Amino acid sequence: MEQRARRQPRRDRPKSLEEESVADVAIKSQADVIDxxxxxxxxxxSLFEAALAGSGKERESTFRDLRRLLAVHETAEEEIVHPRAKHKVPHGDTVVEARLEEEHEAKKILAELEELDVDSAEFVTKLTKLRQAVIDHAQREEKDEFAKLSTELSGAELERMGRAAELAEAIAPTRPHAGVESQIANVMVGPFASMLDRARDAISGKA
Structure with missing residues (x-):
């Protein structure tokens, strides 16, 4: 009787660092979106404080990191949190509309900052103004949206929303990596408006 050839074990291609990071987030994360x-x-x-305290290349690098985190953060709120708040928070439409208006004003200041020398007095003045606006905005979100969503949504749903938000951050690196030319790898390159578009594509799976 002819013996059947022994099946060789499958050897999967090792994951790249980017793939490993995304996989870890998607599978292992149990983050509550509010937390x-x-x-x-x-x-x-902290990034605002560091940017205001620094100067030259250090301030420029910190400001770039700040823009990146703001882009991912605001997009996660707009795509993941605000839609649920509209339906679950009392007067949700009004609450969300107010937060969106605040975010719009912050984006306008960011666009102005991108045109300025990071060591100019005008840059420091506008960055200080943006810092206060963002802090006030965050406090209102935590009080008017987050606190109420945490009581209206189940722990499982909050964790699902958290995984989506973490995944968006994981696939939005601060700079392009050599040899990885996909849109995802370059998602945080360019002006803030472009960062927002690419972060939104990353969350929706279009990247």
Whole structure:
């Protein structure tokens, strides 16, 4: 009787660092979206302080990191949190509309900052103004949206929303990587408006 050839074990291609990171987030994360976004609020505050305290290349690098986190954070809120708040929070449409208007004003200031020398007095003045606007905005979100969503949504749903938000951050690196030319790898390159578009594509799976 002819013996059947022994089947060789499958050897999968090793995951790249980018793929490993995304896989870890998608599978292992149990982050509550509220905890995640509040944590990002604290990181954003720290980046503002570092940018205002620094100068030259250091300030430029910190400002770039700040823009990146703001883009991912605001897009996650707009695509994941605000739609649920509209339906679950009392007077949700009004609450969300007010937050969107605040975000719009912040984006306008960011666009102005992108045109300025980071060491100019005008840059420092506008960055200080943006910092206060973002802090006020974050406080209103935490009070008017996050606190109410945490009581209206199940823990499982909050975790699903958290995984989506974390995945968006994981596939939005701060700079392009050599040899990885996909839109995802370059999602945080260019002006803030472009960052927002690419972060939104990353969340929706279009990247």
């Amino acid at each position: 995640l976004l509040i944590g990002q609020h604290e990181k954003i505050k």
